[in-house]
Amino acid sequence: MRIFLLLVLATVVSRADEIWLGESMARLGFSNNAPVREGQEERFERSNPRAVVVAERDKESITINGIQVDMERAVRAKAFKVKGQPDVIRLTIERCDYEKILVPLLWGPPAGSRRPLRIVLDPGHGGKDSGTVNPALNLQEKNLTLDLAKRLAVLLQQSGHEVLLTRSTDTFVELGDRTKFANQVKADLFLSLHFNAGPINRAAGTETYWLTPGGQHSTKDSANAGTVGQLPGNTYDALNINLAYEMQRALITSLGSTDRGTRRARWVVLKDLQCPGVLIESAFLSDATEARIYTQDAARQRLAQIIAAGVAAYEAKLRR
Ligand SMILES: [Zn+2]
Incomplete structure (x- = not known):
């Protein structure tokens, strides 16, 4: 009877779009080590054979196997009421984060998703648009992205893909034309390659962006919440x-770089795509240490190998 009561009450949260994290994880098969703990729940950890999920109160991201995934809204603490007992503070998340992040990541991509054969690589910037520059090291983002794309193309061809580039020379290509090209050639996958810029020597690390789901807000852009609906790329x-x-x-x-998150943004090159796509900011050219690494051919080749491995890991998930 006690258990039944707990289950009924557990589904009742004041806002309809807010759900208990423990309940959500149980639905995803993470119930085996999930006792209701007494007292303040600040940090939440659940695991199954495939994943360890960690959530912390007031954080706008969750970690899955140690990798940061940004969410629509921060994890919140709420009083969990059980009649005749003192309230227990438990964590909640937004329903859309359960549906758009936890379900697809922890249950895997939709069944029947086929392996991408034709991949379009998009070396960021080009021509009059140099992208970010590091004058001290004589680095221009447009040159690094093109070099990286060419190295990556060879590797992806070796693993049986057809690879096309939105530019293969130092030319300027409008953002919208990059997406149009991918759609015209009926790409199965789109990777936009960039290097980042920030306050000099004060920002470093790696970010990967996916298209913000419709009606939700992008990473660090809560002011824009809900102002943009469903886009073709969604x-x-x-x-x-x-x-x-x-x-x-x-x-x-x-x-081994700083994990700045699996981030959300409505980049122009992502929003009208007719295939899955991401935008990768591998490192900061404004950071002397990171930028110096990519002056070396071997480091750019290694980066290409890592991105190819990322594609392979995604494909392996499609087969599961
Ligand atoms: Zn860029």
């Missing part, structure tokens, strides 16, 4: 998050 939300997560995981585990 057809692939469940695949996009899997691709972004596997890419970020490959990059972070192999590069």
Whole structure:
């Protein structure tokens, strides 16, 4: 009887779009080590043979196998009421984060998703648009992204893909034309390659972006919440998050760089895609240490291998 009462009450949270994290995880098969704990629940950890999920109160991201995934809204603490007993503080998440992040990542991509054969690589910037620059090291983002794309193309061809580039020379290509090209050639997958910029020597690490789901807000952009509805690229939300997560995981585990998150944004090159796609910011050219690494051919080749491994990890998830 006590257990029944707990289950009934557990589904009642004041806002309809807010759900108990423990309940959500139980639904995803993470119930085996999930006792209701007394007192303040600040940190939440659940595991099954495939994943360890950690959530912390007031954080706008969750970690899955140690990789940071940004969410629509921070994890919150709420009083969990059981009649005749003192309240227990437990964590809640937004229902849309359960549906758009936890379900596709922990249950895997939709059944029947086929392996991408034709991959379009998009070397960021080009021509009059140099992207970010590091004058001290004589580095321009447009040159690094093109070099990286060419190296990556060879590797992906070796693993049986057809690879096309949105530019193969130092030319300027409009953002919208990059997406149009991918759609015209009927790409199965789109990877936009970039290097990041921030306050000089004060920002470093790796970010992978997927298209923000319709009606939700992008990473660090809560002011824009709900102002943008469903975009064509949102057809692939469940695949996009899997691709972004596997890419970020490959990059972070192999590069050992700072994990700045599996992030959400409505980049122009992602929003009208008719296939899954992500935008990768491998490292900061504004950071002397990170930038110096990529002056070396061997480091760029290794980065290409890691991104190819990220694609392979995504494909392995499609087969499960
Ligand atoms: Zn860029």
